[in-house]
Amino acid sequence: MIRSLILATALLGGVTVGAQAQTCDTEPQFAAHRTANGSIRAQYNAVTRSEWRQAIHFGREVAASGAAPSQRTAALTNLCYAYAATGEFAEAVLACDAAAELTPTAWRAINNRGAAHWLAGDHAAAVTDFNAAAVLAAGEDEVRANLSLAQCA
Known part of the structure; x- marks a missing residue:
């Protein structure tokens, strides 16, 4: 009898652990981009500290400059992240669109655009991104997490 009780308790414990392992994130993951450019490094640092207005300032500055396309792509990718974090989803998508136009292989920009779409409630566009x-x-990591999020929803 006691052995059956212990076995039943162990089985229930296993079910509980399995159910907890299947929980899903509720928020998408963004990917920040850092380069050797001083302004982009400052923007990256602002993003990691959630200093969104400062990140937006540096992003606009680099995006409007004559910086190389790779530098502008990084700044626009981070700008997308910052705009999405402040709830400015249309601006976020525009910044990521501009980054992806400059560099079609900019996975961080495409990932972040998807995250902005997700937060804006457009899950179909997010899953595409x-x-x-x-x-x-x-x-x-961010890409895997967002694919997992999309499968859970």
């Missing part, structure tokens, strides 16, 4: 980012960078 998450899948496109996965084609470019399937092994990246």
Whole structure:
């Protein structure tokens, strides 16, 4: 009898652990981009500290400059992240669109655009972007997390 009780308790415990392992994130993951450019490094640091207005300032500055396309892509990708974090989803998507136009293989920009779409409630557009980012960078943590989020929803 006691052995049956212990076995039943162990089985129930296993079910509980399994159910907890299947929980899903509720928020998408963004990918920040850092380069050797001083303004983009400052923008990246602002993003990591959730200093959104400062990140937006640096992003606009670099995006409007004569910086190389790779530098502008990084700044626009981070700008997209910052806009989405402040709830400015249309601006976020525009920034990510501009980054992806400059560099079609910019997986961070495509991932972040998907995250902005997700937060704006357009899950279909988000899933399209998450899948496109996965084609470019399937092994990246943010991409895997967002694909998982899309499957849970």
